[in-house]
Amino acid sequence: MTPSIHFTLSFSEPQAHYVEVQMHIKSFASLDYLDLKMPVWAPGSYLIREYPKNVERFSASSTDGKELKAYKTSKNTWRVEHKKSDIIITYAVYAFENSVRTSHIDYSHAFLSPVGVFMYVHDHLHLPCLVTVNLPSHWSKISTGLEPEDNLNSYSAANFDILYDSPLEIGNQDSWTFEVEGVPHEFAMVGFADYDREQLTADVTKIVAEENRIWGSNPNQHYTFVTHNYQSAHGGLEHLNSTILAASRYTYSQPSTYKGYLSLVAHEYFHLWNVKRLRPKALGPFDYEQENYTTGLWIMEGFTSYYDNLIIRRCGFYNEREYLQQLAIDFNTVYNRPGYELQSAAMSSFDTWIKQYRPDENSHNTSISYYNKGAMLAVAMDIKIIADTQGQYRLDDVLKAAYKQFYLIENRGFEEEELLQLAEKVTGVSLREIFQAAHRLEELDYNTYFNRVGYQLIDQNANQNHTTLGVKVVFSDGKSIIKQVDRNSGAWVGGLNVEDELIAINGHRIDPLGKALDYILTRAKDGDILHVLIARDGIINSLDITARLSDKKAFSIEAISNEDPKVSALGDIWLSKN
Structure with missing residues (x-):
């Protein structure tokens, strides 16, 4: 028989942020041991995130219940000694990090980033796998790009590359389906937000149709949008036939922020082609254990x-x-x-x-x-x-x-x-x-x-003569704290540091509203010496800082008046005016 993997997910303690994973490894050739591995990064998010740190209670047994010897050999590798063709692995994953690239579980839902949940057998990423979800009684829906099977709440992937590119949203999300040029698209909204289903469907349909036109064909059999709505958030992560978005729950009520959300939708959907399929050589097949470098x-x-x-x-x-x-x-x-x-x-x-x-x-x-x-x-x-x-x-x-x-x-x-x-x-x-x-x-x-x-x-700003210290200041708890120092600025040369508290300049106390700082800088000339009083690690210091002209840019892109009609016609093409 062809070896395969069957995962079963359970949630006995969602309020404590855990998912319990059972991994049934079937029909595997008899070996002295198997190495089980978990990825350390997520494709599309290029940082070693050390997902194995959240794994606990790892154990292994034969199908007849006999415990097998298991131990770690590296940060993301668990070795299981066995002589059987079928073994069962169990472990729990703690998940309580809100982002589009990390898993988050609470009583209301579970978002599972698969690279941080599912282990694979070393050198066997090609194996097919099945995922079955045991839904808690108070959850009713699963949204994922995985292929649904006949078994209740079961989904399949032809290999682990597909599994790792197919996150799961599990809970009571508001979801609906619409077709664009024959391809069904699911939209799932997680968390409270004041959106209009019909408007979202119509607007996203336009975006999908335009991107289909650009690329010439759509590679999907189906596609899933999942949006996590928070008090304040913005971001997304692309997947093979789905995307996970993060947005403010207030995004949809204001035209400017709603258009920004639609731009995020357009960005992540564009990745269906550009990076998920059209890609540099370094970006697939992936090495999930270390960095995959590209200049592209x-x-x-x-x-x-x-x-x-x-x-x-x-x-x-x-x-x-x-x-x-x-x-x-x-x-x-x-x-x-x-x-x-x-x-x-x-x-x-x-x-x-x-x-x-x-x-x-x-x-x-x-x-x-x-x-x-x-x-x-x-x-x-x-x-x-x-x-x-x-x-x-x-x-x-x-x-x-x-x-x-x-x-x-x-x-x-x-x-x-x-x-x-x-x-x-x-x-x-x-x-x-x-x-x-x-x-x-x-x-x-x-x-x-x-x-x-x-x-x-x-x-x-080209003809403006604004003087500056060359710092970014944050006003907090009545204090003015330096958070950035620009290279080669007066502050850089004069020795101001990040986390210094600005107390006074030229005898003027720096106030939380920044009025004194604005007053001083609007009157200072290029080359003026400013006497700056700071607190650094609780010690009062005074420094002489040279005011310099700001080199900050404020670019705009504007039409050139009285332009050649042929040139204007090209501009119309660029900006899709025709």
């Missing part, structure tokens, strides 16, 4: 970040002004971090394992996000293709062709050079300068791109 996240996340708001524009949710404001945020985010002079988009991708998800007080000085920088490179690429081909092609055509070639035909990951060559072949446009820019610190002149479609990137 500026393409996978950056391009997706460019398209999420563009799709919302194409669907008519954003007007032109709103869309350009959203796009300008990427430029402001990158150029207001001194780290853009130290880290390229490609290196940001490679270092995501140690930087992106582990920010500290100095991160803005040393790094950027491949999300924002990748979006900037994507808009340059899209505009260049549109302008060079007089609107015949755009970035959509590159993605569609790449998806067809690398996934539908060859079913493999790509090398970055291969993607560049395919893009140039499809469009007939030289794009090497943009791909190279992803690996360099030198910046593209983005206005050479924007101008070609009748727009310009303008720094509204």
Whole structure:
């Protein structure tokens, strides 16, 4: 018989945040021992999260109830000595971390991130598996991308890669189903929120239809959206045929925040193609025990970040002004971090394992996000293709062709050079300068791109003479606490530290509303020496800090007046005005 795995999930103590797991390993060849492993990270969230830390009460037995010797050999490996073909593993997982990438269980529901719940047999990720859920009496629903079986509350996966890409939401979520171009989509809302089912269905249908148009076909047999509604939250994680979203429960009542939520939906759904199927070679098959390095996240996340708001524009949710404001945020985010002079988009991708998800007080000085920088490179690429081909092609055509070639035909990951060559072949446009820019610190002149479609990137702060200390201050409990110090600012050179309490400057007591600080900085000139009184670890200190002109940017993207009609027509294509 073919070996297989049958998991059974039970919830005897959901209020204490536990799921009990039984793992029935069937028809396995007789060996001296089996090594059971749990992943240490979740695909799509590039950080070693050490999921095995939440495992307890591990035991092993034969099917006749005889206890088997079991012990750990590494942080995520349990060894079971046996001579039988069938064995039963039991363990419990503690789950009480609210995020889209970690499991959370309480009396009201269970959200299970599968990488932190299900173990696999070493070197046997290919085995099929079945998951059966024993629902507590007060829960009634299961939402997942797994395939439902005839058995009550049972779901199957052809292998562990599919299982690990299929989270489960279990509880009493408000869920409904609608079809988009023949594909059923489930929408599940967890937690109280004031949303309109009909409006959500209509709006998400538009988004799905537009993304289907971009990519040419939809790979799903069915798809599941799960949204966790909190007091304050925003984020998402893509999966093979589902996504987990986090939103504020108040998101749906305000047009601006609701459009932001729709952009999040567009972003995660776009990942169906871009990263889950069209992907760099390093991103699958996965090694679940250690980092999987790639320099290509500026393409996978950056391009997706460019398209999420563009799709919302194409669907008519954003007007032109709103869309350009959203796009300008990427430029402001990158150029207001001194780290853009130290880290390229490609290196940001490679270092995501140690930087992106582990920010500290100095991160803005040393790094950027491949999300924002990748979006900037994507808009340059899209505009260049549109302008060079007089609107015949755009970035959509590159993605569609790449998806067809690398996934539908060859079913493999790509090398970055291969993607560049395919893009140039499809469009007939030289794009090497943009791909190279992803690996360099030198910046593209983005206005050479924007101008070609009748727009310009303008720094509204360019002629402003604002002086600054170069710090970010948070006012808390009547104290003014420094939380960031900008590289090469007056504060940086003069020795102000994060966690210093600002007490006074030039004899003016710093108040919790920041009025004194504003007063001093609006009157200071570039090069003025400011006498700063601080408390550092309970010790009073005085420092002389040089006021300097602020280099903070405030970019906007605006139409160029009196432009050539042909150029304006290209701008209309870019912004989907036609």
